[in-house]
């Protein structure tokens with residue numbers, strides 16, 4: 001993408017956000033030559049993010065579903081609703097910003113876990129116990145051990 005001001009510079013992406021209800025990416029770019037900043041809109045073709053489930057079926061990413069899962073895990077914890085809302089958006093944008101069109105439900109779950117881990121210990125453990133497969137339980141146990149270690153430090 002060429003800089004509209006100097007017409008020559010290579011640009012780097014400073015920030016990527018979803019726009020138009022997930023149908024476009026709004027990117028802030030900066031020219032590496034003249035430092036001019038500008039915004040571009042890129043249409044996402046074929047709709048938003050697609051989620052590949054464990055059984056191999058695919059469905060459109062449903063923010064509501066992820067929000068429900070996280071909200072359930074955060075029940076009676078001090079996690080503000082708008083923080084959950086923001087986390088859901090960030091998770092979707094994280095993958096779209098990488099140019100990903102398809103992600104596995106596992107990858108989404110792991111991003112949610114990553115966020116919960118920094119947000120609320122109990123919600124993190126609740127979400128993990130619902131979300132993780134049996135095969136992941138050993139890894140999860142290590143996570144908890146690490147978490148406890150970092151708390152007692």
Ligand SMILES: [Zn+2]
Pocket residue numbers: 003004005006007008009031032033034035036
């Ligand atoms: Zn420029």
